[in-house]
Amino acid sequence: MQQQDKDITLDLEKIRQDIDTVDEQIQNLLNRRAKLAEAVAKTKFAQEENPVFYRPEREAQVLRKVMERNQGPLSDQTIARLFREIMSACLALEAPQSIAFLGPQGTFTQAAVIKHFGQDAVMRPITTIDEVFREVESGSAHYGVVPVENSSEGVVNHTLDCFRASHLHVIGEVELPIHHQFLISANTRKDSIKQIYAHQQALAQCRQWLDAHYPGVERVPLSSNAEAARRIRNEWHSAAIAGDVAAQFYDLEILHANIEDNPANTTRFLVIGREKSSRSGHDKTSLLISAHDRAGALMEILAPFAKHQITLTSIETRPALPEKWAYVFFIDLKGHVDDENVANALNEIRPHVKELRVLGSYPIAVL
Amino acid sequence: MQQQDKDITLDLEKIRQDIDTVDEQIQNLLNRRAKLAEAVAKTKFAQEENPVFYRPEREAQVLRKVMERNQGPLSDQTIARLFREIMSACLALEAPQSIAFLGPQGTFTQAAVIKHFGQDAVMRPITTIDEVFREVESGSAHYGVVPVENSSEGVVNHTLDCFRASHLHVIGEVELPIHHQFLISANTRKDSIKQIYAHQQALAQCRQWLDAHYPGVERVPLSSNAEAARRIRNEWHSAAIAGDVAAQFYDLEILHANIEDNPANTTRFLVIGREKSSRSGHDKTSLLISAHDRAGALMEILAPFAKHQITLTSIETRPALPEKWAYVFFIDLKGHVDDENVANALNEIRPHVKELRVLGSYPIAVL
Numbered sequence: 001m002q003q004q005d006k007d008i009t010l011d012l013e014k015i016r017q018d019i020d021t022v023d024e025q026i027q028n029l030l031n032r033r034a035k036l037a038e039a040v041a042k043t044k045f046a047q048e049e050n051p052v053f054y055r056p057e058r059e060a061q062v063l064r065k066v067m068e069r070n071q072g073p074l075s076d077q078t079i080a081r082l083f084r085e086i087m088s089a090c091l092a093l094e095a096p097q098s099i100a101f102l103g104p105q106g107t108f109t110q111a112a113v114i115k116h117f118g119q120d121a122v123m124r125p126i127t128t129i130d131e132v133f134r135e136v137e138s139g140s141a142h143y144g145v146v147p148v149e150n151s152s153e154g155v156v157n158h159t160l161d162c163f164r165a166s167h168l169h170v171i172g173e174v175e176l177p178i179h180h181q182f183l184i185s186a187n188t189r190k191d192s193i194k195q196i197y198a199h200q201q202a203l204a205q206c207r208q209w210l211d212a213h214y215p216g217v218e219r220v221p222l223s224s225n226a227e228a229a230r231r232i233r234n235e236w237h238s239a240a241i242a243g244d245v246a247a248q249f250y251d252l253e254i255l256h257a258n259i260e261d262n263p264a265n266t267t268r269f270l271v272i273g274r275e276k277s278s279r280s281g282h283d284k285t286s287l288l289i290s291a292h293d294r295a296g297a298l299m300e301i302l303a304p305f306a307k308h309q310i311t312l313t314s315i316e317t318r319p320a321l322p323e324k325w326a327y328v329f330f331i332d333l334k335g336h337v338d339d340e341n342v343a344n345a346l347n348e349i350r351p352h353v354k355e356l357r358v359l360g361s362y363p364i365a366v367l
Numbered sequence: 368m369q370q371q372d373k374d375i376t377l378d379l380e381k382i383r384q385d386i387d388t389v390d391e392q393i394q395n396l397l398n399r400r401a402k403l404a405e406a407v408a409k410t411k412f413a414q415e416e417n418p419v420f421y422r423p424e425r426e427a428q429v430l431r432k433v434m435e436r437n438q439g440p441l442s443d444q445t446i447a448r449l450f451r452e453i454m455s456a457c458l459a460l461e462a463p464q465s466i467a468f469l470g471p472q473g474t475f476t477q478a479a480v481i482k483h484f485g486q487d488a489v490m491r492p493i494t495t496i497d498e499v500f501r502e503v504e505s506g507s508a509h510y511g512v513v514p515v516e517n518s519s520e521g522v523v524n525h526t527l528d529c530f531r532a533s534h535l536h537v538i539g540e541v542e543l544p545i546h547h548q549f550l551i552s553a554n555t556r557k558d559s560i561k562q563i564y565a566h567q568q569a570l571a572q573c574r575q576w577l578d579a580h581y582p583g584v585e586r587v588p589l590s591s592n593a594e595a596a597r598r599i600r601n602e603w604h605s606a607a608i609a610g611d612v613a614a615q616f617y618d619l620e621i622l623h624a625n626i627e628d629n630p631a632n633t634t635r636f637l638v639i640g641r642e643k644s645s646r647s648g649h650d651k652t653s654l655l656i657s658a659h660d661r662a663g664a665l666m667e668i669l670a671p672f673a674k675h676q677i678t679l680t681s682i683e684t685r686p687a688l689p690e691k692w693a694y695v696f697f698i699d700l701k702g703h704v705d706d707e708n709v710a711n712a713l714n715e716i717r718p719h720v721k722e723l724r725v726l727g728s729y730p731i732a733v734l
Contacts, residue, residue: 012410015403016425020432022400026393026453027433027446033389034440036382043379058383065387066394073401078456078487079394085452086393089445120445125611127621244492254494 030086037090053095054142056172056271057280059087060363064282067366080367088118098122100132100141112174112269113145115367133162136272145174149268159270160318160330163288163359170286170360172271180206180241182256183229187236190255195220197228198241206241208261271362280363283336284313287346290354291327297353298329304348305333308341336361397453404457420462421509423539423638424647426454427730431649434733447734455485465489467499467508479541479636480512482734500529503639512541516635526637527685527697530655530726537653537727539638547573547608549623550596554603557622562587564595565608573608575628638729647730650703651680654713657722658694664720665696671715672700675708703728 044051066083067076074082091097099121102109113123126132129146136144147156180202184190196203196214200221203210210219222228225242229250232240239255240246247254270286277283291297305312314332335342337358350356411418433450434443441449458464466488469476480490493499496513503511513526547569551557563570563581567588570577577586589595592609596617599607606622607613614621637653644650658664672679681699702709704725717723 012407012414015406015410019400019403019407020429022396022403023429023433023450024436026396026400027437027450029389029393029396030446030449031438031441033386033393036386036389038440039382040379040386043382047379062387062390066390069391070394071398073405073460074398074456078459079397081486082397082449082452082456083390083394085449089441089449092445093440119448127614247494 030089033086034090034093037094041094052275054091054097054273056277056363057283059084060280060282060366062087063366064280077367084115084367085118085120088120091118092120096120096122097142098124098140099143099145100124100126100135101145102126102129102132102147109145109147109269112147112176115176116145116172116174116269116271117143129156129158129162133166133168133272136168136274137166139274142273143171144168144272145269146272147267148173148270157318160316163330164328166272168272168274169276170270170362171273171275171277172362173284173365174269174271175266175365176269178260178267179243179258180225180260181244181247181254182206182259183232183240183242183247183252184255185232185235185250185252187234188232188239188253189236192237193217193239195238196241197222197231197238199223199225199228202228202241206259206261209256209259213256213259272360276360277362279336279338279361282364283334283339283361284364285333285335285337285342285361286359287329287331287333288355288357288359289329289331289349290356291329292352292354293327297327300352301329301331301349304345307348308345310335310341310345330359334364397456400453401457401460404461408461419642420458421464421640423644423730424650426451427647427649427733429454430733431647444734451482451734452485452487455487458485459487463487463489464509465491465507466510466512467491467493467502468512469493469496469499469514476512476514476636479514479543482543483512483539483541483636483638484510496523496525496529500533500535500639503535503641504533506641509640510538511535511639512636513639514634515540515637524685527655527683530697531695533639535639535641536643537637537729538640538642538644539729540651540732541636541638542633542732543636545627545634546610546625547592547627548611548614548621549573549626550599550607550609550614550619551622552599552602552617552619554601555599555606555620556603559604560584560606562605563608564589564598564605566590566592566595569595569608573626573628576623576626580623580626639727643727644729646703646705646728649731650701650706650728651731652700652702652704652709652728653726654696654698654700655722655724655726656696656698656716656720658696658720660694664694667719668696668698668716671712674715675712677702677708677712697726701731 041053063080063083067080070076070079097117099113099117101113101123110123113121124135124141126135132144132146135141146159148159149156193214195218196210197220202225203219203221226246228240229242229246229252232238232252233250289301291301311334312331313334316330318328318330337343337346346356408420411420430447430450434447437443437446464484466480466484468480468490477490480488491502491508493502499511499513502508514523515526516523560581562585563577564587569592570586570588593613595607596609596613596619599605600617656668658668678701679698680701683697685695685697704710704713713723
């Protein structure tokens with residue numbers, strides 16, 4: 001037994017030596033990759049005065065290739081995440097990229113920035129969505145990241161409104177999972193919960209769980225989950241559904257964690273920049289269309305997409321500004337504006353609408 | 368010119384092919400490393416029934432080796448960060464590690480968890496520091512991360528108090544940079560700022576900046592920076608110093624960003640676990656000492672450290688619990704309890720104090 005133990009220990013020592021050898025090889029290759037990235041930077045500077053270093057379509061292609069050829073044991077997701085960090089480190093060496101995002105630090109939007117740009121990006125938290133746009137427009141930041149759909153208010157209308165007044169391009173999207181918590185205050189009598197407060201959307205996203213665990217208890221929709229959390233502080237008969245941040249801020253107890261029916265529930269962010277993204281092969285396009293105020297206006301827009309077999313992934317209507325537009329639609333579709341069928345569909349739609357703007361074509365979120 | 372452009376483009380194509388080749392090699396090595404990590408796991412399971420997979424001293428050694436042999440162009444910091452992510456991914460494959468931390472998600476403590484354990488750790492936000500300790504004690508989480516020093520209240524006494532009642536070990540430390548923001552409300556008249564509110568420590572940490580930019584303006588110490596932020600909302604003559612989170616929560620404007628005098632200002636976290644960490648070669652030790660209530664008690668504690676040439680990095684005094692202790696000191700020193708000089712010093716101190724507990728010896732933060 002003593003002997004066997006010793007063998008195994010020796011074995012462990014041997015494996016660790018192998019790991020050290022592999023680590024050294026990985027390190028050499030990482031630095032070799034960084035040197036090649038520097039060579040790319042030099043070549044680009046020789047070609048152009050203001051070269052663009054971050055190429056979302058190329059990054060998406062690299063990540064997809066990595067995932068396709070992956071044999072494990074590391075999962076496709078894990079290996080892609082490691083490569084995003086490696087590319088981020090190399091890009092920071094070529095030219096550090098500064099990213100303006102809706103602050104403060106430590107929010108979901110920052111998590112989205114890290115997921116998309118890696119930890120080597122220079123993070124610049126900004127107080128409002130408008131200012132994120134202005135920072136990127138003025139060149140103070142290379143790129144911006146703004147929420148476009150979230151759990152508590154659905155589409156972030158303010159972001160869509162900013163696109164109306166801006167000529168920035170959407171160059172990427174980021175998706176993050178979200179969770180809902182069932183919260184009570186120190187005053188709550190757990191056995192006497194008579195009302196459950198939350199934003200309508202959160203109530204909907206937890207409906208099955210609520211049916212199973214709190215059947216017959218009144219569900220009260222409020223303006224936001226944060227308002228729900230605030231309100232239960234001094235009540236003994238109510239509970240709220242909200243996120244971790246609200247729970248912490250209002251000092252509430254998480255009675256049940258992650259109660260959302262669909263664990264794949266995500267919140268979505270857009271990456272904005274001054275240059276367009278080229279085709280990556282798996283792209284999405286965001287459009288802003290202002291239609292005429294007449295019957296069948298939406299049909300005239302949708303028919304060409306169907307005809308050219310284009311998949312729409314989202315359509316949102318915004319109240320028009322008084323004199324300018326009758327309706328404004330924000331439409332996301334699968335494909336790139338440089339794809340023939342997308343180009344054809346847009347050409348057919350254009351004569352029938354007041355304005356059609358391509359907000360951007362960009363790689364579908366890889367991770 | 369046309370020709371030259373073409374050459375350069377070809378060149379860029381060639382470099383990109385080289386990058387693809389390097390990427391494939393890196394990917395193969397990453398998966399080879401993961402396989403070796405799996406072999407380590409199998410060997411450990413053959414040896415013990417409940418093997419420990421996370422070895423902080425080994426991880427610190429790997430990171431230091433990586434930094435020492437690094438030739439660039441990637442910086443030592445960057446390459447170490449990439450290796451931490453690689454090790455985290457491999458460790459998650461051996462046995463996913465769950466980390467309890469003071470929530471909510473998106474706080475600085477979570478940033479510390481990610482910095483120390485990488486993104487592949489299973490994050491478990493917990494509402495109070497006590498509960499983080501309990502989660503680790505009960506085995507519900509493998510490790511815990513708790514703040515021990517922060518900018519707004521100095522040492523986090525609550526964490527120190529938890530150590531009194533716990534037999535967990537400190538197995539690591541994490542340091543994060545912190546920033547102070549100069550905040551005003553929508554009501555503030557920028558030219559008429561008469562008071563600047565903040566916690567005493569934040570005022571001290573921004574003293575030079577305040578002297579230069581707001582000489583002669585009254586500085587009012589409050590119980591916390593959050594309280595300072597809250598108070599200025601309805602005032603027109605005041606400003607506050609606080610972090611990004613408070614700025615966002617109270618909808619305040621960041622008039623001047625990152626005004627701390629020392630940009631290397633950090634906040635510190637401790638990693639707690641059930642097993643001790645072995646020597647890594649560059650270690651720190653945290654002690655809890657309850658002294659007798661008599662003159663010269665502190666001298667009796669400090670003299671042996673000086674005699675054995677041990678560097679103290681921190682010493683904190685806590686009010687004793689009524690009947691149990693007279694004074695309680697929390698002391699951090701450089702060295703490991705298995706180092707001869709540290710062991711000797713502790714043996715000399717022990718007879719002179721009521722209690723001496725080694726909270727843990729752990730690798731000095733590498734990054």
